[in-house]
Amino acid sequence: GNSVTQMEGPVTLSEEAFLTINCTYTATGYPSLFWYVQYPGEGLQLLLKATKADDKGSNKGFEATYRKETTSFHLEKGSVQVSDSAVYFCALSVNDYKLSFGAGTTVTVRA
Amino acid sequence: NAGVTQTPKFQVLKTGQSMTLQCAQDMNHNSMYWYRQDPGMGLRLIYYSASEGTTDKGEVPNGYNVSRLNKREFSLRLESAAPSQTSVYFCASSEANAGNTIYFGEGSWLTVV
Numbered sequence: 001g002n003s004v005t006q007m008e009g010p011v012t013l014s015e016e017a018f019l020t021i022n023c024t025y026t027a028t029g030y031p032s033l034f035w036y037v038q039y040p041g042e043g044l045q046l047l048l049k050a051t052k053a054d055d056k057g058s059n060k061g062f063e064a065t066y067r068k069e070t071t072s073f074h075l076e077k078g079s080v081q082v083s084d085s086a087v088y089f090c091a092l093s094v095n096d097y098k099l100s101f102g103a104g105t106t107v108t109v110r111a
Numbered sequence: 112n113a114g115v116t117q118t119p120k121f122q123v124l125k126t127g128q129s130m131t132l133q134c135a136q137d138m139n140h141n142s143m144y145w146y147r148q149d150p151g152m153g154l155r156l157i158y159y160s161a162s163e164g165t166t167d168k169g170e171v172p173n174g175y176n177v178s179r180l181n182k183r184e185f186s187l188r189l190e191s192a193a194p195s196q197t198s199v200y201f202c203a204s205s206e207a208n209a210g211n212t213i214y215f216g217e218g219s220w221l222t223v224v
Binding site (some may be wrong): 042044051089098099103 | 119154159169212215216217218
């Protein structure tokens with residue numbers, strides 16, 4: 001079946017630190033890959049996505065590259081801010097449009 | 112720009128009571144979904160509707176029913192609530208193609224006592 005495994009949190013960082021959240025996947029077929037972000041008390045918002053191998057998704061200073069050879073889609077940001085404190089979800093969809101989510105990683109950025 | 116709107120935002124139920132969560136989207140999307148979010152488990156799909164007039168089970172459908180009332184609206188019903196259904200529920204919608212963005216509502220916090 002299709003599944004997503006992402007690094008467990010919580011992750012606590014200082015402002016301007018480098019952030020990496022690992023995400024690996026198992027899928028039958030060729031998935032599209034997504035990172036969603038959930039700010040406190042809110043629903044999920046799409047952060048970025050990539051629909052084929054070697055594509056790089058980017059948004060708000062975050063980047064992730066679709067690596068087919070390692071079945072990974074790691075999220076990175078070079079310099080985090082307090083406003084980046086949130087829960088981050090890696091997700092995939094294969095051939096259809098239903099998303100399979102990872103467990104989520106809680107990130108807290110301290111000033 | 113409303114997007115996906117779901118009600119109620121908060122609800123407390125007694126075991127055995129029934130209730131319906133309402134969801135509406137104004138983006139003319141074909142597909143709609145209900146997910147539940149539990150700590151450490153991410154989001155799990157309860158039911159989805161690929162298009163108006165169709166509904167299908169997701170990963171965790173037991174204890175729930177859905178109705179795709181029209182293209183805009185997709186409701187989730189708990190016929191006899193159980194404490195295990197205490198969760199945050201999210202409605203979502205998208206165009207029915209792989210790789211398309213799924214848009215989420217703000218969530219409904221349900222507690223069953």
